[in-house]
Amino acid sequence: MTETETHLQAHFADLAKQTHAARFGMWTFLGSEVLFFGSLFALYASYRAEYGDAFSRAVRHTDLLLGSANTAILITASFLVALAVGELRAGSDRRAAALLLAGAALGVAFMALKGIEYAHHFRDGIYPGVHYRYAALPEEGAKIFFTLYYLMTGLHALHVVGGIVLLLALAWMARRGRFTARWHTPAELGGLYWHLVDVVWIFLWPAFYLLH
Amino acid sequence: MSTVEVVVPLSRPAGDSYLEVPRGFRSWLVTTDHKRIGVIFLFATSAALVLGGVFALLLRAELLTPGRTIVGPLAYNRFFTLHGVIMVWLFMIPSIPSAFGNFLLPIMLGAKDVAFPRLNRASVYVYAAGAVIVLSGLVLGGADTGWTFYPPYSGRTPTSVAPIALGVFVLGISTIMTAINFIVTTHTLRAEGMGWMRMPLFVWTIYATSIIQLLATPVLGMALLLVALDHAFRLGVFDPTVGGDPILYQHLFWFYSHPAVYIMILPAMGVVSEVVCTFARKNPFSYTAIVVATLGIAFVGFLTWGHHMFVAGMSELDVGIFGALSMFVAIFSAIKVFTWVGTLYRGSISLDAPLLYLYEFLFLFGVGGMSGVALASPSLDVHWHDTYFVVAHFHFVMVGGTITAWLAALHYWFPKMFGRHYPQRVAALGTLLVFMGFLGTFVPQFLLGNAGMPRRYYDYPPEYQALHVLSTMGSWALGGGLLLTAVYLVAALRGGRRAGTNPWGSRSFEWDTPSPPPQHNFTEQPVIARGPYDYAREEG
Numbered sequence: 001m002t003e004t005e006t007h008l009q010a011h012f013a014d015l016a017k018q019t020h021a022a023r024f025g026m027w028t029f030l031g032s033e034v035l036f037f038g039s040l041f042a043l044y045a046s047y048r049a050e051y052g053d054a055f056s057r058a059v060r061h062t063d064l065l066l067g068s069a070n071t072a073i074l075i076t077a078s079f080l081v082a083l084a085v086g087e088l089r090a091g092s093d094r095r096a097a098a099l100l101l102a103g104a105a106l107g108v109a110f111m112a113l114k115g116i117e118y119a120h121h122f123r124d125g126i127y128p129g130v131h132y133r134y135a136a137l138p139e140e141g142a143k144i145f146f147t148l149y150y151l152m153t154g155l156h157a158l159h160v161v162g163g164i165v166l167l168l169a170l171a172w173m174a175r176r177g178r179f180t181a182r183w184h185t186p187a188e189l190g191g192l193y194w195h196l197v198d199v200v201w202i203f204l205w206p207a208f209y210l211l212h
Numbered sequence: 213m214s215t216v217e218v219v220v221p222l223s224r225p226a227g228d229s230y231l232e233v234p235r236g237f238r239s240w241l242v243t244t245d246h247k248r249i250g251v252i253f254l255f256a257t258s259a260a261l262v263l264g265g266v267f268a269l270l271l272r273a274e275l276l277t278p279g280r281t282i283v284g285p286l287a288y289n290r291f292f293t294l295h296g297v298i299m300v301w302l303f304m305i306p307s308i309p310s311a312f313g314n315f316l317l318p319i320m321l322g323a324k325d326v327a328f329p330r331l332n333r334a335s336v337y338v339y340a341a342g343a344v345i346v347l348s349g350l351v352l353g354g355a356d357t358g359w360t361f362y363p364p365y366s367g368r369t370p371t372s373v374a375p376i377a378l379g380v381f382v383l384g385i386s387t388i389m390t391a392i393n394f395i396v397t398t399h400t401l402r403a404e405g406m407g408w409m410r411m412p413l414f415v416w417t418i419y420a421t422s423i424i425q426l427l428a429t430p431v432l433g434m435a436l437l438l439v440a441l442d443h444a445f446r447l448g449v450f451d452p453t454v455g456g457d458p459i460l461y462q463h464l465f466w467f468y469s470h471p472a473v474y475i476m477i478l479p480a481m482g483v484v485s486e487v488v489c490t491f492a493r494k495n496p497f498s499y500t501a502i503v504v505a506t507l508g509i510a511f512v513g514f515l516t517w518g519h520h521m522f523v524a525g526m527s528e529l530d531v532g533i534f535g536a537l538s539m540f541v542a543i544f545s546a547i548k549v550f551t552w553v554g555t556l557y558r559g560s561i562s563l564d565a566p567l568l569y570l571y572e573f574l575f576l577f578g579v580g581g582m583s584g585v586a587l588a589s590p591s592l593d594v595h596w597h598d599t600y601f602v603v604a605h606f607h608f609v610m611v612g613g614t615i616t617a618w619l620a621a622l623h624y625w626f627p628k629m630f631g632r633h634y635p636q637r638v639a640a641l642g643t644l645l646v647f648m649g650f651l652g653t654f655v656p657q658f659l660l661g662n663a664g665m666p667r668r669y670y671d672y673p674p675e676y677q678a679l680h681v682l683s684t685m686g687s688w689a690l691g692g693g694l695l696l697t698a699v700y701l702v703a704a705l706r707g708g709r710r711a712g713t714n715p716w717g718s719r720s721f722e723w724d725t726p727s728p729p730p731q732h733n734f735t736e737q738p739v740i741a742r743g744p745y746d747y748a749r750e751e752g
Contacts, residue, residue, distance in 0.1 A: 010325075011324035017400060025392055025396045035431055036431075038430075050457070131446070143455050144449070151447075
């Protein structure tokens with residue numbers, strides 16, 4: 001069976017059109033995701049305007065080292081995934097699979113560091129909403145700051161978990177020789193999604209670790 | 213304009229329509245055929261209309277007399293909340309796009325299916341899951357917040373806000389899936405010769421609607437997710453006792469929910485644009501004007517949400533800007549209304565049920581729209597805010613507009629979808645009952661609101677009773693009209709006279725393929741060699 005027969009669905013004229021549609025669909029979905037996170041960033045901006053001082057002090061309290069390490073981890077992971085797509089394009093499945101696996105491993109490392117951070121906060125009694133118990137920061141504002149912190153990093157972490165599963169599945173597909181130099185659309189789309197996860201973090205990093 | 217026919221073979225052996233092939237109930241459950249998915253959505257959203265309608269009848273019955281009539285205040289609050297939630301998210305938002313959009317968009321573009329058929333199938337199951345979650349919330353005790361879920365009350369009410377908000381969030385995911393499919397299909401699967409300015413106007417409105425759904429729904433999803441989390445875990449993002457700001461919720465909510473009225477009305481306008489050409493046997497008065505107005509509504513519609521919050525503590529400058537932008541949207545709507553009327557002018561009119569519904573649409577949308585311009589004026593809004601005047605306004609423009617267009621679509625494309633006729637005289641009686649019922653229900657509400665009756669109140673002073681009685685009687689006529697429609701349409705599904713390929717003599721693309729269409733829409737890949745409304749061409 002030829003490549004076109006395997007992957008081309010009946011309602012598309014040719015494989016190029018189908019791939020274009022798939023990429024376009026992914027970008028459309030990512031546009032929707034941006035608005036999903038965007039509503040939380042809008043809340044962050046509004047509350048920051050309302051509680052400037054409390055937000056500054058709370059940003060100083062979060063762990064800059066862990067946050068920055070996570071930034072480096074995610075950027076590296078994104079780089080590896082981009083390399084993997086390049087390898088698939090060149091036809092080297094095994095190297096692509098290894099790179100995708102490495103990307104997924106970095107995702108797991110990110111989650112581990114995030115877990116350590118959460119554990120530190122819980123020890124301080126920093127819980128979201130009415131459950132907040134940390135007296136060293138001004139209650140007004142800090143409560144909202146940390147509620148948003150948990151919501152935004154938590155939602156992002158859910159996306160990271162989804163991304164890890166996706167990368168593992170793609171690595172498995174690459175290893176089994178499912179992709180060819182001409183057809184590796186799922187890997188491209190998975191890569192796009194993973195880059196979005198990265199980009200969202202690039203905005204979360206200043207919001208919760210840098211801007212004090 | 214070229215006079216070459218669309219290349220679609222019209223004859224075919226009997227019994228190979230999408231309804232019959234493949235056979236069996238299971239084949240419907242796993243279908244990826246956009247036509248079957250459209251039909252499934254048509255039945256699902258119709259069921260939602262029945263359920264939402266029952267709550268409407270119940271709450272109108274309660275308002276027949278001051279004080280208690282049939283239920284207590286808490287049950288009444290649950291009735292109007294569920295009426296709103298079910299009608300908005302289970303019926304009106306998906307009614308035209310997910311049912312008729314799914315069925316028609318690929319056929320109108322000359323495509324065999326939507327771009328992502330499996331995603332389309334998933335959208336059905338996600339919709340079903342969302343509906344089940346919402347209904348489980350209903351069984352667990354409902355909610356008493358109104359469909360708007362305003363905090364801080366929505367975070368504290370003992371009723372089941374969390375599952376209902378979560379269910380609406382899931383329904384939103386289904387909507388986004390559909391929107392992605394329609395946008396990509398429109399961009400990538402147009403048949404050869406189908407340029408952008410040759411697309412049927414219904415496709416334009418579905419496309420514009422999809423953009424709104426794609427960009428506004430995630431914001432609503434987040435707002436409702438926060439309400440659900442707040443209710444379940446006391447997060448208090450919008451709760452003043454933990455430093456939150458309830459007004460921010462209103463901004464997020466209306467950033468979606470105002471564009472949402474365009475999600476409801478734009479597809480309705482698309483239906484009207486199709487029906488008017490077929491039943492006046494004329495090309496649209498101006499195709500370009502409708503396209504521009506459609507995109508204008510979709511874009512400016514994103515910038516008007518603040519008019520829901522004129523009395524919620526907004527600066528005078530903001531109020532002025534939102535008021536002016538809200539009036540600006542009305543210009544686009546007016547362009548459309550005049551274009552439709554211009555299309556009817558000196559047309560060759562056939563007074564069938566779809567056109568009767570179109571006339572009703574023009575009246576309800578016109579009156580409702582003009583009352584909207586009045587409401588957009590801040591000084592008047594202060595007087596009318598949260599009264600029955602607003603209830604009557606949005607029921608005229610958004611519900612009246614959407615439901616008459618939905619009924620027009622149902623009566624126009626029924627032969628296309630099921631290959632059968634329904635009894636025309638009974639249908640005409642149904643249109644009349646629906647219209648009289650609608651006016652009977654909501655004209656008194658304009659008067660009540662102007663006289664000061666606040667919305668969502670359980671009780672009222674006896675002076676208001678006469679108008680409330682009128683409104684409740686109107687709701688019976690409206691319910692009766694819809695029931696009659698359901699009865700003859702369901703009967704026509706099996707017993708209706710065979711319709712043939714093009715019973716209305718339309719020159720729109722979708723009537724060039726058999727009714728009901730074969731499994732893959734066309735027997736050969738169509739090539740489009742004419743405009744979408746080819747009425748200037750001589751017969752034969």
